[in-house]
Amino acid sequence: MAHTPRWNATDIPDQTGRTAVVTGANSGLGLATVDALARAGAHVVLAVRDPRRGEAAADTVRGARGSVEVRRLDLADLASVRAFAAGWQGPLDLLINNAGVMNIPESRTKDGFERQFGTNHLGHFALTNLLLPHVTDRVVTVSSGAHRLPGNHIHFDNLNLTGSYRPITAYSQSKLANLLFTLELQRRLAAAGSPVRALAAHPGWAATNLQGADASALRRVVMRVGNRVVAQDNRAGALPTLYAATQDLPGTSYLGPDGLGEMRGAPTMVGRTAAASDAGTAGRLWQASEELTGVAFPSLDGQEVTAEAARP
Template identity: 50%
Template sequence: MMWQLSDAPRLDGRIALVTGATAGIGLETAKALSARGAHVVLGARDQARGADAVAQLPGDGSVLALDLADLGSVRSACAALRERLDRLDILINNAGLWWQPARHTADGFESQMGVNHLGHFALTGLLLDLIMRSPAGRVVTVSSKAAGAGSVMNLDPKSLDRYRPAKAYNASKLANLLFAFELNDRLAAIGSPAISLAAHPGGARTDLFRDASPGFRIANATIGWLFTQSAREGALSVLRAATDPHARGGEYYGPGGPGQFRGAPTVQRAPRRAYDSAQRRQLWTISQEATGISYPRPAETLH
């Protein structure tokens, strides 16, 4: 039976934070969560765009000033959120850069790894105790089919050596999966009821395409409809991971149609590299050292 948005339960009284929520997958996700009764906090770098997005929500929402390319901003955002909330039920790590030219974040990280992975690693770590206060806390990290082309050799957060935009993006999306699965194992190991899942939107048409090469944009305009779906349809995978009461920690959701580009969301097998426990631990260590964020852990070794 195909999962549809109407299958999502009511979320009255729940609080969700969605990053990258001013357009595309993030905005469609925020709209749907709001329509189901959740209060949705929209993490946004541009406050004017954030206010515009809140105005589009069918229900309750607010804006949180958040720039994932600046760990100082991440810390400030989390401090501000703590003044407003005593728990967080759903965190959706959605914001992302795609095929960016070589540049660094405010903290010296390669921009795509810095925003797509490290910014979310820091955000999640700083809010994890609020998530664990929820009776059914969830962290959903949005990856991409591009994770399958990602290499663990490109996980150095500061290196621009032989930089290629596509390779950097692919590595950051692989990092999203490594993080999501490792986080779920660590939550289970400390006895938390909170779970971590991952999702990808397939070939969703979003504002990320504006950064593509002219050739890619021309191809997408002519035959892209064969392999893409709307941002609203792409958001369904994220929404199922965030709301389906039958979803389990460590699952990965994506479109179930041909090539996983389109279709209703289903549980899928992630790329093999994403399940490599040694690489997951390595990335975790690198991420903690890079961000200065430590997560709770049990006394014994996790793996």
């Protein structure tokens, strides 16, 4: 039987002439994503909270066939999100919502949201909708296998988990929100007659600096061991995102590693929980997110889609 080579970053189609934005791009999965897209010829914008660190990261990529630039974006500050979007001009082929925080101690964004939900979901929700009139091809949002945590759901009566905060509960809620956001975004794009697609991906277990911020000392130890024994490196962890970003896939596709437990391996289509597939919950989350951020789905080519439009 002939051996089928595993898909990797060298299989990315030529990206010359395409522009991408990658959030959280100064390290880890984000920087690996930037590097691969730039090597394939794209112009990639590193959207980062700390431009100085972003420039240092960009220096490791410069010299690739494509080009890179750094722009400031703090997803935990809606004013920063609005400023980034207001400064955008021209077409944007690809938006990759990669940035995130994981299992951190309880804290708030500048706008008062629980930081994991506010950064991982609400910041990207606002950014996507504000940039959407410029997007020509697709939006890829990075979720996590943590969305499968037993009993995980959107806490609509207490999205900030006030008085009942647990780091893992907050993180898994935010990752479930990423998938529900992708589901509802695709529904709205289709209803508006837009060719833009919304997709999601997860990296499996990738050794990144996210684990070092875990609120639990015990989990930090477990993560350090797992990073050495189980985890993929950043380049392998970025492959599902890159596959979602560059292959001809339908909207709402969810990509992850093909290995045992989706921990590592080559990118492939993967499943999601029933909670992550619930269109009613996705619509409710979208409405709540609009109310919290003050950002709504934009008019595309003069056709605006409301929360009720085109709903079965």
